[in-house]
Amino acid sequence: MLLIASSTVLAAPTPPVPAAGAAAPIERPLSIRLDIDATQNWRNDKQWSRASTQQHYQLSTRLRSDGRLYHDNLLEPDLERRVRIKSEYYTYQGLLQLRRDNGGRLPDAAQAARGFGGQTLQQHHACVDAADCPNAVAERYAAISALQNNSLAELEEFIATYDQPGGTYRYFFGYAGCPNQMRLQHRAHFEGEQAYDRDKKKLQPFTLDWSADSRGSADEQARLCQRYVATVDTRDGSVYLETAFVPSARGQIVSVLSGASEQRQADLPLPSEVMRWLADQLGHAPPQLKRSATLQLDRPLDGNATVLGLFDGSARVQLEWAFTEAKAP
Incomplete structure (x- = not known):
């Protein structure tokens, strides 16, 4: 059994570089x-509000596969198995890179650690545990941990298991500089009366208006390129998506309390119930779908749960999704 560092299972692995003779990307x-x-609608004793929102999100990007077929599903629904599969895949990718860097042979652990530029593994452990740690560092850390706990022969045998025929899963990753587009539109209006004094007796009228219409900044577009990881089961064509990510629109908030107005910029959130529904639809889905639903909204649309009380509402949602083979030009 290969000994690996389980703490390295974090972000999506970097897309592998295919070896000579490997399948085409x-x-x-x-x-x-x-x-x-x-x-x-919201009510808490005499306090009340009503709200409405219309939101539209349209995203397109591209993912890349090395073209190989793998035996394990990188996005296995069983969490315990997924952790093992992803951890081993991190290790595999890190070992391949170390082997490429060392003229086609695996280095020993000390030699591989020096590839960190003179810093120690302990110094890089904090990076590996951070959500924004570069994937290459996490893979290198996993590989060095494997080198410390296994013989070179065992690791070569481990690498060879990925070349065994009969795989059924294709892995897809986002990549830097991909072509993508986004359109994020958000309109919301809130109005009501709320008490801001300690005894909650003096009601003050308020309105809150949100508005955004964005195609994303250059930074947002760059981040979108690497937000998605998918696996395709080639037996039935179905798709597993790691995160059904939809970015919040950056827009303007105008609040009026008892006639006094304030304005500010902020990220305008999607309803949490919609995000849960979206994750359920796209966690394992056909390569193309159109679905609609009416969802109950029990959490505040403005995200402010500190006001307590009863929230009662509904959202009509429509979803179109596609992750299909690119058409020939």
């Missing part, structure tokens, strides 16, 4: 369109 376009039309 494959790219697939990914697109998500989500429309939301929702209303909600």
